[in-house]
Amino acid sequence: MIRGLSDRVAGAILFALAIWFWWQAGSYAVAFGDPAGPSLFPRVVAVPMALFSLVLILRPDPDPVWLRWPAAARQGAALAILLVYPLMLRPLGFPAATFLAVLPLALLFGARVMPAVVTALAIAGGLFVIFDTLFGLPLPLGPLSG
Structure with missing residues (x-):
């Protein structure tokens, strides 16, 4: 098996989820006068999720411990x-x-x-x-x- 493949696959899945969170958050209706709106929290989650998933993709554990x-x-x-x-x-x-x-x-x-x-x-x-x-x-x- 290719070293680090499991981390890369997990990272790719999490990165795709982060993009989906960001995209779905844009569909929320913003109330008048609300500067943040309901899209703030999903986007606050999506950004670090995308960054950490990129770490998994670019720097996978060479010897992962399986559960x-x-x-x-x-x-x-x-x-x-x-x-x-x-x-x-x-x-x-x-x-x-x-x-x-x-x-x-x-x-x-x-x-x-x-x-x-x-x-x-x-x-x-x-x-x-x-x-x-x-x-x-x-x-x-x-x-x-x-």
Whole structure:
């Protein structure tokens, strides 16, 4: 196998995703008087993503360490949680969906149960307050809305 090919393939995929993020962000409608608009965050993510993916392409690891089964299973489970999370937002609401995503992620990566529960509650509640109250971005409440 060609040395560094896995890093180059991953870098190319991430670079393509970064371009797609940038391009899709341009399709968001900008509110009148809003200097940043909704395209700011995806573009802030896309720029470093593109730069770091170029590093993977241009300077791949000559001897990459491939994942062993337990680590690969944890990463697969984390990916599954992150893919299901957006689907849970509307029916469950932001606070409950975020709690139900953060808790298994914390446990998956070795947190003890009580600190994981406290952390999940703090993250779900804290993010809700930040986005809904401070930024004025309404988040779905699901069954909590009455």
